[in-house]
Amino acid sequence: MPSSSTARRTAADDAVQNYLDRLAAATSTLPPAERSELVQQITDHLAAARADARADGLPDDEALVLNLVEDLGTPEQVAAAAGAELAPHTPPSVGLEIATVSVLAFQWLVVPGLGWVVGIVMTFFSTRWTVGQKLLAAALPLPALLIALASLGTALAVPVSGRIDLVVRVLVGLALGTALTFVQARHLVRAAHRDTSHPH
Amino acid sequence: MSCMEPGDATKVTAQLRRGVLEHCVLALLRTREMYTLDLVRELARVSGQSVSEGTLYPMLTRLRRDGKVTTTWHESASGPPRKYFALTDQGRGALETFVVGWRDFTTAIDALLAAPPADPDRAATAGPVVDATPRKGP
DSSP, rough: OOOHHHHHHHHHHHHHHHHHHHHHTTTTOOHHHHHHHHHHHHHHHHHHHHHHHTTTTOOOOHHHHHHHHHOOHHHHHHHHHHHHHHGGSOOOOHHHHHHHHHHHHHHGGSSTTHHHHHHHHHTTOOOOOOOHHHHHHHTHHHHHHHHHHHHHHHHHHSOOOOOHHHHHHHHHHHHHHHHHHHHHHHHHHHHHHHHHHSSO | OOOOOOOHHHHHHHHHHHHHHHHHHHHHHHHEEEEHHHHHHHHHTTTTTTOOGGGGHHHHHHHHHSSSSEEEOOOOOSOOEEEEEEHHHHHHHHHHHHHHHHHHHHHHHHHHHOOOOSSSSHHHOOOGGGSSSSSOOO
């Protein structure tokens, strides 16, 4: 290969790299996966267009690249199109809310009390719940707690006729507490989902 | 009378083109797979001078994510392997739905634009239908 041809290719390569660098800078606010896919698409676009030009016997020089880049639009235009197109289609994430509800509902099974505190702290980070819903989330362990206290109270206050009676009371209490917690948790997760489709 | 700026007509056309562009992709792919570069250039041509080729890639990405198109790589004689777009069954379904909707829509709009005003009294004051285009706010 003559050196002049090498020099021309380098100038064209530099022009490509310059555009890709500007595109990378303009798309810095896009999610990383979207950003790298877009930069890859534009990289492929320019490489293929240059290969087409060579196949047609046209010079693959800086002027060609500058033309190709002009047809692509400015990096800012491409970035704006990506922002408008992709942002509304990222799936609504209610993962935080589901995790929070799980921590609060199942805290009895891990470290009672500590899980409650952790769950309440987690509600502060939710952007999908209103203050009222956050309070309801914080109150998730309450039905189970109240029923535990109530069965303890009745066990102490009312004379128990036998072990079977005590076991039945505790089981009924557990079932009620679980059901209430479940209804409350379902309401909260639905509320988080609703907020994604009807923002207020 | 609304004062229509010279650029407004092209702006309206550009918006209309923008709105149907994704279905133009599906229509272009109806009979054959298309190589990305050809597809993007064809689309930019369809959507007029105002659309830059690079701005079409995010739409293609979304169509792929929505499952309306798939991409495959094919070897190329003149350079690196090339990505081809093809229509999926879901994309074909979306296109058929669009075609039906488009026909109904254009029939209704054509009728609206062509019809003389229904009320003769109002017609005298309201003027031709063209003047009823929404005005820009202050």
